[in-house]
Amino acid sequence: MADKAEMTPLGEDDLDALFNAARARPAEPSVALYERVLADAEAAMPAPAARPAHRRGLAARLLSQVGGWPAATGLAAAAAIGVYIGMAAPSAVETMSGGYVASTSGYGMEDLMVSYAGLMGSGG
């Protein structure tokens, strides 16, 4: 008769008590497992948001203020053309500027220049 009683399935409440007992015994990972998981996390971690590796130099910062390399090449070209015009003094430029000044003021080009001779004379 005892056998018959033992073969009776557990009731719902008894089974729930067993589930509660099992839930009360959570798995405790070993320290070694935590370390392995953390090491994997470290190895698989994506790089943080990109930052410049080092500060840019003075030249690069000045360059960025005027618009970077494209603007700098434009400035250099303009400067080179200016030097060329000054050195070569093409006749077209001289004629145009000289004619314009002469026709509007009646003064020669030399009258518009600073007279160092006068300055030296007044000082002495």
Next chain:
Amino acid sequence: MVMALDALSDVPDEALLIAYGNGDRDAARALTLRLTPRVLGYAARVLSDRAEAEDVAQEAMLRLWRQAPKWRQGEAKVTTWLYRVVANLCTDRLRKARGQDLESVPEPEDDAPGAEAGLQQAARAQALEDALRALPDRQRQAVILRHLEGFTNPEIAEVMDIGVEAVESLTARGKRALAASLGGRRAELGYEDG
């Protein structure tokens, strides 16, 4: 570290995973401490093998780390996704083990005797784990997820990649089988009569 983890204790799993994906080490530590015991517990119950369960837990967490940069917010619960990975890894290992030696399942370890009050609880938990081990794999997984891990039936359906009705059927049959097999250990478990 303790202060940082305390501060993160209320942060949802998904927010921590995204933070980890952005290079946050504290988020990695918090997720490790929070999720490793859960996946280990689940794998240990499904596999009944502590060493295998540790390997599965580590592998599942590694897959979580690799998924972090690709994680799409709001698409899935982190735990559901992770348990699904664990379930698949366990299924693979059970299939391989079945192909090798059915009798090689290790015997449960005898726990060192604890306090008197805890002995019966430990005996009950052990008896349940023994009975779970005798269930077919799918029934065992469904019962563990429902009654030990606290998942809802739709969540279990997602983890096991089956329909909700199939989950209900598996858990019902699993519980009936457990009740039947544990009925024979009633006295041992402190249940004097049926």
